[in-house]
Amino acid sequence: MSKPLILVTNDDGFYAPGIEALTEVAKKFGQVIKIAPDKPQSGMGHAITINSTLRIQKMHESEEFSAYQCTGTPVDCVKIALDVVLDRKPDLIISGINHGSNASINVIYSGTMSAALEGYIEGVPSIGFSLLDHSIEADFTAAKHFAEKVIKQALAHEGKNYCLNVNIPRLNHTLIKGIKVCRQAHAKWQEEFDKRQDPSGQDYYWLTGHFVPFEDHQEDTDLWALENGYVSIVPVSYDLTHFKVLEEITSWNL
Secondary structure (H helix, E strand, O other), X not given: OOOOEEEXXXXXXXXXXXXXXXXXXXXXXXXXXXXEEOOOOOOOOOOOOOOOOOOEEEEEEOOOEEEEEEOOXXXXXXXXXXXXXXXXXXXXXXXXXXXXXXXXXXXXXXXXHHHHHHHHHOOOOXXXXXXXXXXXXXXXXXXXXXXHHHHHHHHHOOOOOOEEEEEEOOOOHHHXXXXXXXXXXXXXXXXXXXXEEOOOOOEEEEEEEEEEEOOOOOOOEHHHHHHOOEEEEEEOOOOOOOXXXXXXXXXXXX
């Protein structure tokens, strides 16, 4: 049988240390195609390019590994990989390893997770990986260890379609207690805009803010798992229907 075909992407850019680490892990399992943005695309969410051209550049090609840069967003990378670059559907799409958390509400804004969700929409099992460390010099040893464990299990349980949001705490791998499958914690970002002036006297704004949880960190949430030394795995979906409110709205006199 042919080796699994694994598509690797991210939102931190083609040369980010996180995608280099994830690609290294993926190569242990099969044929790898890497296609990533040519520049950082953090916070792009599910954005796609519709008002300008997309270009891809082949950076490497061998029997077991090919790599491409794309001028678009993380979701563009997945779309163009599936429709143009690949001659068959991949067995798995993996995105990351993101520099920084994508736990809780961060999943909404994340280009890393949107790339994974795009794979899920297209019927390909997909996983987004994030390390809770923004540093360009972050140590990905633990993240690689747990990414390997999750990818191994994902490939062993083929035939199912899903999207997993995997976050790894910023700890030495020997200090991480294990993996918890959990739900997304309820929280939001409280935005603040720092008003400044440019040299010509024109106002401009710099987005800042702080993270606001809406519940005590319950043991079944990703935030609790990460704060207590566990890797968190949250299954996520693109179906945003609020079913409880759906029932209420159907009773309205419309």
